[in-house]
Amino acid sequence: DGGITQSPKYLFRKEGQNVTLSCEQNLNHDAMYWYRQDPGQGLRLIYYSQIVNDFQKGDIAEGYSVSREKKESFPLTVTSAQKNPTAFYLCASSISQALGYTFGSGTRLTVV
Amino acid sequence: QQPVQSPQAVILREGEDAVINCSSSKALYSVHWYRQKHGEAPVFLMILLKGGEQKGHEKISASFNEKKQQSSLYLTASQLSYSGTYFCGTVSGGSNYKLTFGKGTLLTVNP
Numbered sequence: 767d768g769g770i771t772q773s774p775k776y777l778f779r780k781e782g783q784n785v786t787l788s789c790e791q792n793l794n795h796d797a798m799y800w801y802r803q804d805p806g807q808g809l810r811l812i813y814y815s816q817i818v819n820d821f822q823k824g825d826i827a828e829g830y831s832v833s834r835e836k837k838e839s840f841p842l843t844v845t846s847a848q849k850n851p852t853a854f855y856l857c858a859s860s861i862s863q864a865l866g867y868t869f870g871s872g873t874r875l876t877v878v
Numbered sequence: 879q880q881p882v883q884s885p886q887a888v889i890l891r892e893g894e895d896a897v898i899n900c901s902s903s904k905a906l907y908s909v910h911w912y913r914q915k916h917g918e919a920p921v922f923l924m925i926l927l928k929g930g931e932q933k934g935h936e937k938i939s940a941s942f943n944e945k946k947q948q949s950s951l952y953l954t955a956s957q958l959s960y961s962g963t964y965f966c967g968t969v970s971g972g973s974n975y976k977l978t979f980g981k982g983t984l985l986t987v988n989p
């Protein structure tokens with residue numbers, strides 16, 4: 767079955783360490799997105815990519831970086847510059863702006 | 879800028895109806911609706927494109943008033959499985975097709 771795989775499901779890191787969250791899709795979708803979810807805040811867009819080798823900053827890109835070297839993969843790196851990295855991170859993809867997004871099951875990152 | 883959802887939370891008994899509203903200060907190109915169960919990924923319900931259309935999915939339907947930049951989600955004869963947090967997401971003209979989500983509406987359906 768096609769879908770989006772995010773790994774790992776839970777991730778713990780020490781403060782000051784960079785960490786990379788994986789997102790892989792086999793839906794043949796061109797566009798991919800990273801959202802951050804905090805309690806009571808909804809989903810906030812970090813970065814998005816509409817095509818391979820191209821990506822744009824979302825609303826809260828500071829302290830994060832991404833790459834899009836392959837259509838199937840859109841990893842997110844949470845750097846030590848992100849002041850409050852503990853959150854639930856969701857990756858999504860879409861084939862068209864006229865269709866809905868498919869979300870992965872998320873990665874819950876805890877920084878201690 | 880995030881769209882504003884109302885109410886923030888609603889509690890229903892099975893079989894009752896509910897309406898969730900989503901409004902934006904910007905001209906909208908489209909509105910998405912998603913439902914998220916606790917600890918799970920959001921699931922796409924429907925999308926409404928510019929044109930004021932109304933769409934339906936079983937007993938869940940939505941409308942889009944582009945003049946007022948508002949959308950409403952209608953849940954009729956609610957079932958226990960409807961419980962979850964409902965998010966609207968909006969795409970504004972000139973936003974480069976960024977989908978911006980509201981803060982969500984927590985719907986609880988009790989027996």
